[in-house]
Each structure stands twice: as structure tokens, then as C-alpha cells.
Amino acid sequence: MADAALTTASLLTLETVGRVLTIGLNRPAKRNALNDGIILEIERTFATLPEAVGAVVFHGVGDHFSAGLDLSELSERDATAGLMHSRMWHRVFDSIQHARVPVIAALKGAVIGGGLELACAAHIRVAEPSAYYALPEGQRGIFVGGGGSVRLPRLVGVARMADMMLTGRVYTAPEGVSLGFSQYLTEEGGSLKKALELAERVAQNAPLTNFAVMQALPLIAEASPQTGLMLEALMASVAQSDQEAKTRIRAFLDRKAGKVQPS
């Protein structure tokens, strides 16, 4: 952490640790509820990612990741404003999903509503035991509006999401890791450390491989098999023709690169 540089904006904490930028949702007194200010601050951060950043970690300051949409901003919104607001969240969360570098979310406490939608826009999710997942939109009389109905069913299935919204069902962190909400489960207090560790590893990949995994893989997985196979072949040929790939493969053949190790 020697080269860490910390900037504390009012709504986000930004810290650079090596090649990893950590973004902390910084409204702990409001359980990191997502107001317009915080969403636009996230957009600005992704629009101005320094070239040296190789991965991003999202986390929540305090005991929770996020309690979702700031409900105090909702009461006066009419249908048109609501539509535009949802599209604004889509724009910002798309900028996370399609960021130049991989994004890892470190989850604890409440991962609720829009907070879960934000976590779903990341490429990897790491949870600690206190994390829990809920979509209380049904109880509040609203609907997801941050891309949750597109991204969450791809992780856990439509039936599970429908159950959460209809009945208010809450999933725990241990359940979440087996169901696909998160890919990792750490010890209590360990999600940020683990996310940083993974981010540092991810930042060492060839940029074109990270690009292919983030941008091409999801499209291929949803394409028809024949279109998918053609896209895969095109992506593979572009990746392996990159100088970075040639350098890395040469290093392996010269016994200068690490071997695959069982964990």
C-alpha cells in the first residue's frame, strides 16, 4: 500500500493502489444509498480513468455495500422523469460493464435493489459473510431500473429474481456464492482485501485478453452457436496476433513464465 494515493470526494473515496483504482461508495450514514450525485460521480470516474489503471474495485464505506436507490429522491418524480432517470442509470452502469478495464465488486452487508444492480455491472463479485442480497422493489411498489432485469437473470436466473421481487426473499452470502450472486466468499472483513488481490492479478493480463473477456465473451455466449463460433474465431485470431501474446508465449516456451498451479 506504499504508493497508495487517497482522494476523498464527498460521495466517493478514490484510492490508487499500484495499478488498481478502488472506488468507495461513501454515504455510510445513509447505508450508501445511491442518489443522483453518487451515480454521476461514478460516471465521471469511469470517463476519466487514468491510463495507468489496470483494474477497478468497488466497495462500500461502512458496514454495507449499498441500500440501493436513494428513496428520498423518488417521491416527486413523474413517469417521464422516471424513464429518463432509469436511462441515466443504464448509461452509467453500461460504462462500468464496458469499462476499459475489469471491475470487481467487494460486497458486505446490504446489497439491495440498485446496489445489487451496481454489483451486477461489475465483472467479478467477492462477498464476505455479512453480505445479503434483496430486491425490495416489490414491497416499495416500484420496479428495478438500473439494468437489474437484464443483468441479474443472467447470473441467477429469471425464476430466482422473480421470487425475490414477489416475496421479498433475501439470500445470504453463503447461498449467494453457490447460486451465482458472487464468485468468491471470504472471511468476515475480507472482501476488499480479496478483491484487491484479484484486481492486481487481473491487471497483469494482456489488455486485449481482458477486452475480449469483458466485451466479446458475453456477446458470444448469447449469440447463435454459428455466429458465436465465428465471433470466437475472429477474437482468437486478433488476440493471438497481438505482440503481447507472442511475447508471453515465447516467455513460457523459454521457461521464463509461471506454470499453471492448482490452488
Ligand code: 1HE
Ligand atoms: C436510506 C436508504 C435508501 C437507508 N434510500 N435512505 N432500498 C430499500 O428499500 C432498502 C431500504 N433500507 C433498509 O432496508 C435499511 O436501511 C437497511 C437494511 C439497508 C439498513 O438498516 P439499518 O438499520 O442499518 O439502517 P437504517 O436506520 O434503516 O437507515 C439508516 C439511514 O439510512 C436512515 O436515514 P436517517 O436519516 O433516518 O438516519 C435511512 O432512512 C437511510 N436509508 N436506506 C434512502 N435506500 C434504479 S431502481 C433501484 C430501485 C431500488 O434500489 S429499490 C430498493 C431501495
